[in-house]
Amino acid sequence: MHYISTRGQVPPVSFSTAVAQGLAPDGGLYLPEELPDLKPHLADWENLSYAELCEAFFGIFATDIDPAELKRIVARSYTNFDHADIAPIVKLDDDRYVLELFHGPTLAFKDFALQLLGNLYESQITHTGHRISVLGATSGDTGAAAIHGLLGKEGVTTFILYPDGRISPLQERQMTCTGADNVFPLAIKGSFDDAQTAMKTVFEDRAFAEEVGLSAVNSINLARILAQCVYYLYAFFSLPDDLRSDITFVVPTGNFGNVLAGWLVQRIGVPIKGFRVATNQNDILHRLFQTGTYELEAVAPSVAPSMDIQVASNFERFIYYAEGRDPARVREIIATFKSTGKYVFETFESAGFSSSRTDDAQIAQIIKDVYATYGYVADPHTACGFAEGFEGKEIILATAHPAKFPDTIESAIGQDSTHPSLEALKSRPIVKYSVEPTPEAIKAFMRAHV
Ligand SMILES: *Cc1c(COP(=O)(O)O)cnc(C)c1O
Numbered sequence: 531m532h533y534i535s536t537r538g539q540v541p542p543v544s545f546s547t548a549v550a551q552g553l554a555p556d557g558g559l560y561l562p563e564e565l566p567d568l569k570p571h572l573a574d575w576e577n578l579s580y581a582e583l584c585e586a587f588f589g590i591f592a593t594d595i596d597p598a599e600l601k602r603i604v605a606r607s608y609t610n611f612d613h614a615d616i617a618p619i620v621k622l623d624d625d626r627y628v629l630e631l632f633h634g635p636t637l638a639f640k641d642f643a644l645q646l647l648g649n650l651y652e653s654q655i656t657h658t659g660h661r662i663s664v665l666g667a668t669s670g671d672t673g674a675a676a677i678h679g680l681l682g683k684e685g686v687t688t689f690i691l692y693p694d695g696r697i698s699p700l701q702e703r704q705m706t707c708t709g710a711d712n713v714f715p716l717a718i719k720g721s722f723d724d725a726q727t728a729m730k731t732v733f734e735d736r737a738f739a740e741e742v743g744l745s746a747v748n749s750i751n752l753a754r755i756l757a758q759c760v761y762y763l764y765a766f767f768s769l770p771d772d773l774r775s776d777i778t779f780v781v782p783t784g785n786f787g788n789v790l791a792g793w794l795v796q797r798i799g800v801p802i803k804g805f806r807v808a809t810n811q812n813d814i815l816h817r818l819f820q821t822g823t824y825e826l827e828a829v830a831p832s833v834a835p836s837m838d839i840q841v842a843s844n845f846e847r848f849i850y851y852a853e854g855r856d857p858a859r860v861r862e863i864i865a866t867f868k869s870t871g872k873y874v875f876e877t878f879e880s881a882g883f884s885s886s887r888t889d890d891a892q893i894a895q896i897i898k899d900v901y902a903t904y905g906y907v908a909d910p911h912t913a914c915g916f917a918e919g920f921e922g923k924e925i926i927l928a929t930a931h932p933a934k935f936p937d938t939i940e941s942a943i944g945q946d947s948t949h950p951s952l953e954a955l956k957s958r959p960i961v962k963y964s965v966e967p968t969p970e971a972i973k974a975f976m977r978a979h980v
Contacts, residue, residue: 538857552746749787
């Protein structure tokens, strides 16, 4: 299978090339040239373990990786999870289920993709002998998950940009207390969008990208989207038969990577009913789904910081399909949005998505109510999935463990939320670097440290 860019200005590439590059050289995002049909496989996949399912799924997409090697890569990627089911489902009542995605090493859903990506990189480096420099921008959890996915990987140097003071202290400790000498957490003065914009400009410098072997771990990397597809499939199979196609997946959303993965699974033949995009007060996507206008506003820091995003990079992948797979249309929309901060879709199909918005006060109230009703502790991101006003059955994706946000949990329900892996970090020294959020400063720092 080959992969094309949403902007259509580069030739199709193999899976391994798409993963190694992250962002396509024309600034677009990679997608499969043709979408496969999973329907013929569903009966065979029904009873597979998580790792087996992941291997079968990637077997369809990663056609240039030797099957025995793929098996090893996948098997290694899901050994650091602290639950036997990897992605367990908790039933709250007949209408409400939770898909817990926080049992990986950094206690957020991003581990699913980044544990795998670390092993994919390692395998590539073994074959090519070329070192890789990973550059990412994080609103909190990606950085921690990337760093933990890449720790101890020979030939990889990791640089992670994050907005200083705008991620939780424990998220910062997960990135800065690793003791690893090939990991550089870079604190910038600015927002996550500033970090992401600077990062994208660095990627557009092709000479620099070649020079340092640049790769992206942000959710623009296709491997991340595909890895996230697997838990939608796994959840689909884990649900009781009569619920599978009668339940809406509710996804706390920032960069649109997680929910896009579910939507792709639906497009390739799995009869999922639909999706709800649950935003916090940074509601660009909620406004889009309500009005058809995609319009930038300033980021307002919230108690769910990993969703404090306005420019949702993966939205470009959705536009590609929504606009009839026409790269010229994608380029036009992205260019208009980039220059004016706004794009009005004349006809906007919601394509099976509904949406909701939850502000900080509502998040606190929801954490309280969910605890009182079900005895379940939802982290502030997951809480957005419990927004009111919807009918029908829902499965809410729990994207982070509540112990990552102890202050918000404590003030909502008066209880400490702890996790042993986080407690252990508190006695370790913090090592971080400060850089200006400009492409030049970032490139200079990277040149000095690869
Ligand atoms: C990253 C993250 C999100 C947002 O996911 P996207 O793929 O960016 O939409 C939500 N919750 C948590 C805990 C996260 O870490």
